[in-house]
Amino acid sequence: MTALSPAIEQFEINYAAARKSALRTSRLSIILFAACFLGASWIGGFFDMTDVTLPDGARVSMWKIWAGLPRLGEYLYKTLPVLHWETLGTDIANWFWRWKVWLELLIETILIAYMATFLGVIGAFLLSFPASRNLAPNDFVLNATRRYLEIVRTVPELVWALIFVFCFGVGPLAGVLAIGLHATGALGKLYSEANENADMRQVEGIKASGGSWFDQVRYGIVPQVVPNIISYTLLRFEINVRASSIIGFVGAGGLGQEIRVAMSLQEYTDLSALFLIIFVTVILIDTISEKVRHRIIGLTGQGV
């Protein structure tokens, strides 16, 4: 190597310093993380021992996870239907014996999820603009909406459901409101993040033409964030469909309730049938979501 240029000498110094600090940071974070991990796994019982009875009747102490691994499939196995090739038709009919009821409940569930998502989207959409740092007219509005969104999102759907059942009485109404309110919070955060990542130049373009705050949002932000909004919304819709067990809790029926009944009556094969029904629904929503999003992104012409 020839004589080092001053720039390289300076670099060597900087590099050594940067390396040292990077090493320190990474060591510190690894240690911290390892501590969190160990603590959490200890609380979570990952290191626990357990006594098990061996097939020969002896009791031994074993690592819990090791002892449990062979039994992992037990519950699943019970949910499998007995299907024979020769009698496939009747076996499947037996398996899905309640399909009429389930279909009805599925529709009910989807409608409830739809309504809840609808309410959640309206609330989240309207509030996401004042809750975005780059759009809020002032700090007070920003903080007020943000706190509100935080509270409604922090309280789980189940808890809102219990509260609303107390307030609005029993029935889908309480469930819809509960899921809707929670969705407002969860979506509001995601929407406002999308808003914050939007290109502010477009907003400036509107502002410079004399547009009011509403115009700036309507023309500067909304067209940019619509694909995000749609994809978040459909994802939320899927989650809300799955949240139907909570609606079941407040007496609105839905597939979740059917799952609970099947569980408590030990109708195991019903569980796998219900799983398939929900699975198909989730796939449908997932596929539609993909399609719609791509269409909106690729839309030429008038936009939104």
Next chain:
Amino acid sequence: MLVVEQLSKVFGDLTAVDGVSLAIPKGQMVGVIGRSGAGKSTLLRMINRLTDPTRGSIDNEGQDVTALKGHDLRLWRASCAMIFQQFNLIDRMDVLTNVMVGRIAHTGFARSMLRSFTDQDRVRAIQALDRLDLVPQALQRAGTLSGGQQQRVAIAKALVQNPSIMLADEPIASLDPANAVRVMEALRSINRTDGLTVLVNLHTLDTARSYCDRIVAMKDGRVHFDGAPRALTTEKVRAIYGTDDLSDEINEAVTSTSLQTGSCRPQRQAVGT
């Protein structure tokens, strides 16, 4: 007459614009040049009131612009149209809507939220697009246009605002030379035909020389030169831009986007072929 008096803008510790005073007669085409960070954009943004001045006043035809608020402020913004380097169009909406947005200050709340502009606005927008040869693209999404087309859409939008002043912040910096020529020609034609005052920030000296009646050079937030293009000598240019790291003489041509108009073209032509 647009009169800017002792206008300053302070960002934290930094005085981006420092006591600028200018009087710009109606119908003049003014080029503002200066190094990056000299305060050119900030000056234009203050005139449009996108940025509020820290000190100083802006007065247009006797109207105190710095005091405007609410709806009057929005009307002022509409009457001094602004064009940006990155066009700042609504990428996802069609060209026509983008142009009609120029009418937004005069559109009611409900109508603007529903995106239902009047037929009159529509006609106006189509006429403006026609003027800039963009009618065929009217229903295309703005984001799918080329840079030069987008900048012309921005100009069309500015036109339908029916402005008395046109502010352009480095309108050609993102464009390739061919489109840059188109856009500068459009600005000049507006200035000449409609008699609009045009203030245009430029990085490229030769463009400023070719198109502007008057050049204002800024340095560190202050006006460092103000006069006819002819009066801008090499020494003055060197003082404005400071020394460059490329060569020890200021090589003006390097910063050029070579919009070869006027006297320069024939010579280049000769070299090229």
Next chain:
Amino acid sequence: MLVVEQLSKVFGDLTAVDGVSLAIPKGQMVGVIGRSGAGKSTLLRMINRLTDPTRGSIDNEGQDVTALKGHDLRLWRASCAMIFQQFNLIDRMDVLTNVMVGRIAHTGFARSMLRSFTDQDRVRAIQALDRLDLVPQALQRAGTLSGGQQQRVAIAKALVQNPSIMLADEPIASLDPANAVRVMEALRSINRTDGLTVLVNLHTLDTARSYCDRIVAMKDGRVHFDGAPRALTTEKVRAIYGTDDLSDEINEAVTSTSLQTGSCRPQRQAVGT
């Protein structure tokens, strides 16, 4: 000697490159010009094997490039470095790592997964950066650099690949004129000093004229002109680019980014002052 023989690439219905044959002696600096969509990028990408040719062969110093696979293919890619219009750097990693990525074909799996390059690679990288005046930025994140700096990082990365051929796909199209000059100068210096073969796609004719030993013009996937810059007359240019909507004569200067080197500079200087 890099020999391309009847090289074609078909995308669906579209023949992007159509039977191109070229023989490029070692150490030549070749400029490839042509309209957008002429197939320039596709040609370069096929030489680097980023895109697989539909037909035809590439042969470098007797090695059949089209037949390469696996590790040999990776070594070939490393030995013909590629520079992109949009720099294609890893924005979130520091400049030094970006440059060291040039050594990736010679880095073992474990080392590269852990991002731990050898000291030797690091020294090489820092020397390359030094050559391009980028050492002070070595620890900055690549995404925070200016366009010209990023392109020079890309060149540094290409250099540490220790290539025998350098392919550059419109390396200056995203750059402002000053940076464009820096980047083209760097390419030329690599060509002259290290004797590397350089193939560079250019939009701007005058840049090609100023820097290249030989110009290849493509049109609709075919080679339409291949010769010394001098031989490229106005008629030929018109045929390559087709008619323009700006003026009835092809105004070559308009597409220029005015890298005023060589004979052009003094004249412009005279005009400017």
Next chain:
Amino acid sequence: EGWKDQYKTIKFGILSGENEKDRIARYTPFEKYLENQLGVEVEIFTAGSYDGVIQAIAADQIEFAFFGSSSYAAAYTETNGGVVPLVSRLQKDGSTGYFSVIAVRCDSGLSSLEDLKGKTLAFADPDSTSGYAVPYFNLSKQGYDPKTYFGATPFSGAHETGVLGVYNKQYDAAATYITNETNGIPQRMVTKGMIDEGSICTIWKSPEITSGPLAARANLPEDMIADMRKTVMDIPENDTLAFIEMTGGKDSTQDGWIEVDHDRYQWIVDMRDWLKKQRRGG
């Protein structure tokens, strides 16, 4: 003592029960008490659902559990009789169980099952013994098939919400439970101010539902089961504080325990089978 060598820790499953008091009751003193008395370690899991505890006991993951009567029956079926009941609750008034009732608004003019024909009857929750299984079973046995006799039989989700629904006139009647004339869901809701005194009346009452038992896995050593039975029976005397704490705190109404056997619960097992058949049949 043999079993203590084999079972160094005893795992206890507890359901946070139908009864509001059980919900927030604390079992720590109980745990301490057991550890002292038996000399082995005790782990207590308070679970929110029957299903988890039933699966756990069926998979030999826990040794003992406090069940509701219906969940005991479920566990019995699930394990093919692999659980044995040890003790159940004895209330201060001497009762050993509770009753399903059908509640209506007193001012509704409804006074018997006959009046309810075609009306809406809300069951509490399909998991609930007193809010669903018992009234459904008994009404059917008495000739009022809930599916056809009533206009609609929705689930309200919980006992309180069902009664609240009646109070708000959403439902004509709701199935819930009372322990005795002074203690039960409607009475407690009056105390809490959720409904007005004297606004809710009951028009039907089921046979007594024996309180759920403390049950053990049948495959445990016999002396271990016996020891546990004795230890629990003795809490009221040996550790009154722990007893009060685990039965609902200061307003606990429980007096002690009684020994029970499976026969006491067989009818509930039968009832569940019947319900299952009903469901399949319909």
Next chain:
Amino acid sequence: MEKVTRDLDTARRQVPGAFESPRKKRLIHAGGWTAFALLTCWCLWAFDFSPSRIVNGITRFGGVLSFMFPPHIWETWGEWQEILKGLGETVAMAFMGTFLGAIVAFPLAYLGAKNIMPVSWFRLGVRRGFDSLRAVEQIILALIFIRAFGLGPLAGILAIAVSEVGTLSKLFSEAIENTSKKPADGVRASGAGNLQTVRFAILPQALPVILSIILYNFESNTRSGTILGIVGAGGIGFLLADRISAYRWPEAWTIIFLIIFTVYLIDGFSGFFAPAYHRREGKWQVMKTFKPVSGKRRLSGPRSSGAKGSRPSTSFQPD
């Protein structure tokens, strides 16, 4: 007046589409909106959204809210201990569940990303696999693990982890698909193999998004966590549900405030953990877009501009 009509006619002729959209499009629009409105109204009716009920409910809700202040303060240490322990357990378990889920999801996500796994039948199969994990009710997952590992946090954590695998893989895949192809080309052109390309070009782009997805899901698992209660692992969600079932509103509100506070702490802590990748970063760039980014965007033609900025940047999971 006449000039106005003439102008209008000229404009109409020039851009007919500006004045009315094609009939078919209008019909589809009208039909869509009508169906939407009808469905919504029908739902409102079916779910009994009567005004009187709403008013009544809101009045009662006001009552519930009024219990918020003053917050309930537990008197004995034992009670505090129970709550704090619940919080601690919940955080620890959400952490473990999310972390384990993320570890498994991370490699799987690549198999479901279009730009990494071009074999479409395989990719779609993998994606359906993610869907199937999400379709299993969490309680069922919990029961599966209870049979193997008994009551307690372990079963809860694993249940969370498995369903997180389903959600996280999907979201990670999307994040990976949303990365720019350019750095990948750049790295590949230097002779990198497939894994090296992923390591140097895809990962640095996707990782910040992936981390923020993980953090968001961690937070939301902290909030809900009722599943843990069902398996007998305690947790704050269960304690909260118990308080509400017993109509102890003031206590319930205090627990809610404590959860919010905890989520804040996590947020702050994670910000400290990964400052380089923290989400705020993106926001700073938003401010910076006012400045011309020299040469970074070349908007010269439809091809270059069509691709930019149109896809959702970070699509992550609403909890």
